Amino acid sequence: MLESVASRQAALGAHFPQWPSRSLDGMLAWAAEAFANNDFVVTDKQVYSYAEMNLWVSKVAAGLQRSGVKSGDHVAVVMANYAEFVAVKFAISRVGAIAVPLNFLNRSNELAYLLAQSDANYLVTMDGFRGLNYLHMLDQIMPGWQQQGGGDTFPKLRQVIVFATGEVEPDNSAIDFASLELCGAHDDEKSHPEQGRQNAHAIADIIYTSGTTGGPTGRMLSHDMVLRAAYGSAYARAFGPSRRIQFSLPMYHVYGYVEGLLAVMYVGGAIVPQLKFDPLETLRAVTQHRVNDLLLIPTMTSAILEARKTLHTDFPSLNAMLSSGGKAPASLWPAINQAFGKLEITTGYGMTEATASTTVTRPEDPLDRLLTTNGRLRDVGIAADPTQNGLLVAYRVVDTATEQEVAPGELGELRIKGLGVTQGYYNKPEATAAAFDDQGWMKTGDLGSIDTDRYLRLLGRTKESYRCGGEQVLPFEIEALLMDQPRVIEAFVVPVPDQKMGEAGVGFVVVSGAVNLPSLKVICAEQLARFKVPKHLLLIDAADVPRTATGRPQKFLLVERAMVALGLSAE
Numbered sequence: 001m002l003e004s005v006a007s008r009q010a011a012l013g014a015h016f017p018q019w020p021s022r023s024l025d026g027m028l029a030w031a032a033e034a035f036a037n038n039d040f041v042v043t044d045k046q047v048y049s050y051a052e053m054n055l056w057v058s059k060v061a062a063g064l065q066r067s068g069v070k071s072g073d074h075v076a077v078v079m080a081n082y083a084e085f086v087a088v089k090f091a092i093s094r095v096g097a098i099a100v101p102l103n104f105l106n107r108s109n110e111l112a113y114l115l116a117q118s119d120a121n122y123l124v125t126m127d128g129f130r131g132l133n134y135l136h137m138l139d140q141i142m143p144g145w146q147q148q149g150g151g152d153t154f155p156k157l158r159q160v161i162v163f164a165t166g167e168v169e170p171d172n173s174a175i176d177f178a179s180l181e182l183c184g185a186h187d188d189e190k191s192h193p194e195q196g197r198q199n200a201h202a203i204a205d206i207i208y209t210s211g212t213t214g215g216p217t218g219r220m221l222s223h224d225m226v227l228r229a230a231y232g233s234a235y236a237r238a239f240g241p242s243r244r245i246q247f248s249l250p251m252y253h254v255y256g257y258v259e260g261l262l263a264v265m266y267v268g269g270a271i272v273p274q275l276k277f278d279p280l281e282t283l284r285a286v287t288q289h290r291v292n293d294l295l296l297i298p299t300m301t302s303a304i305l306e307a308r309k310t311l312h313t314d315f316p317s318l319n320a321m322l323s324s325g326g327k328a329p330a331s332l333w334p335a336i337n338q339a340f341g342k343l344e345i346t347t348g349y350g351m352t353e354a355t356a357s358t359t360v361t362r363p364e365d366p367l368d369r370l371l372t373t374n375g376r377l378r379d380v381g382i383a384a385d386p387t388q389n390g391l392l393v394a395y396r397v398v399d400t401a402t403e404q405e406v407a408p409g410e411l412g413e414l415r416i417k418g419l420g421v422t423q424g425y426y427n428k429p430e431a432t433a434a435a436f437d438d439q440g441w442m443k444t445g446d447l448g449s450i451d452t453d454r455y456l457r458l459l460g461r462t463k464e465s466y467r468c469g470g471e472q473v474l475p476f477e478i479e480a481l482l483m484d485q486p487r488v489i490e491a492f493v494v495p496v497p498d499q500k501m502g503e504a505g506v507g508f509v510v511v512s513g514a515v516n517l518p519s520l521k522v523i524c525a526e527q528l529a530r531f532k533v534p535k536h537l538l539l540i541d542a543a544d545v546p547r548t549a550t551g552r553p554q555k556f557l558l559v560e561r562a563m564v565a566l567g568l569s570a571e
Helices: 005-015 024-034 050-066 083-094 108-117 134-141 177-186 223-236 254-267 279-288 298-308 332-340 367-372 429-435 475-483 517-527 555-565
Strands: 039-042 047-049 074-078 098-101 122-126 159-163 203-209 217-222 244-247 270-273 293-296 320-323 344-346 348-351 356-360 394-399 412-417 442-450 456-461 466-468 471-473 488-498 502-511 536-539
Touching: 005 223, 005 254, 024 050, 024 083, 024 223, 024 254, 039 050, 047 050, 050 083, 050 177, 074 083, 074 108, 083 098, 108 134, 122 134, 159 177, 203 223, 217 223, 223 254, 223 356, 244 254, 244 279, 254 270, 254 293, 254 356, 279 298, 293 298, 298 320, 298 332, 298 488, 332 344, 332 367, 394 442, 456 475, 466 488, 466 502, 471 475, 475 488, 475 502, 475 517, 488 555, 502 517, 502 555, 517 536, 536 555
Parallel strands: 039 270, 074 098, 074 122, 098 203, 122 159, 244 270, 244 293, 293 320, 320 344, 502 536
Antiparallel strands: 039 047, 203 217, 348 356, 394 412, 412 442, 442 456, 466 471, 488 502
């Protein structure tokens, strides 16, 4: 039986009476002393304790250092959720370099852009993963990379280090991760980089996201930012000792990285990372590795629920779930509790610019809060910005026409400020300047409202709204109605050009079973103003919905898909 939320938060607060300003490397060094023999990274093949991971990191850091990596260098990392990702990530911090974790689904042209834009000095990459051959990509964008790094194409890129996954034929001429480790292991421990000496307020990560409305930009996050957010996650969700969190969400993104990897460190907990999402494998691992907590997005949560129906076992270790990154059908949470017993279900809202989740429902919140809000402005205990009323990230809601703050409960653009907010976008000063208003509040581009109890309702993106016949349409209204219908799992509404109305709505629906699209359109016509009724409804498979790493739909890509489907543009 779990202790109360209040008692768990009090216990966590007692261990940290004041904020310990540390670098990522310093955090690992501290945890390796405090929780030396506790499991930290758990895979089917091997379990690494905090002490073992700390030693491994020292060896990898020494290898990086001998390869020429210096303090301030940018080290790009293309790696899935292997234990090696954790070792590399902390090793980059230990030598004082900056990590640039990249989406491993990028293709060669995307990788080329990111390496150039981030000023990458080193690249640590897998050789292959899930059908992608990164060595061939490198051959395309920088021939001769094995001997000369980026060459003339990427003059700042000095070296490529390859991690062998076993999925492609190895390139024996490349510098491989195993030799890097071996090099560091042969060094005298006295020559290893010192632990915990890095500046906590220096940039730790440049994290790229393609976002929901456009191309990739690199968010600059400091060591102190990500660790405050991680502690805030542990505090708000009331982590008890040795919490074990499983996720397939990639650690190159803040969701898996902050809410998973870093958050467990404050209680000596463990992560159980998966290389890819498979609902049956998730449930198997919950049992095998005694998992307490799952990090999911709503589509994953629905898949977990379906997989549960095929199994006749209980999951006594599982007591919590964070499912964020999109709207869930109203029926999902009661069904989850019925299938798994009553869990501490948490939903939330966040963005990379604000270092992961900034609002969460509380573990003790009633079901209604999960169904009607995106959580409460997150209490983070000692990690709070002392200038922002106990919050790491403070919010205000602004009428963009007047730039005035609106009353509680009224709709406007969400703006954020505090120690958890990025300094800006790397190498994009104009974009950085445009992102902040005259008072230093960052414009999120999200539409929402905040009530008197500080609960937020996310209603869409400012750039997602459109005008049909001169009337403004907010897609969230239509999407909510569609998702209330039987067998509709998800719905996404986007605009396309229309000769008569200027713009018209196209609704994409993900369904389970047979659904009559004309009937759905009739329901919309009965319950919505005429200008809000989508002109077209299209079926789409969940796997075909373009998403960010945290499951948010990339609606600009759905617009392109709609244009092609309706014959409004050529492929």
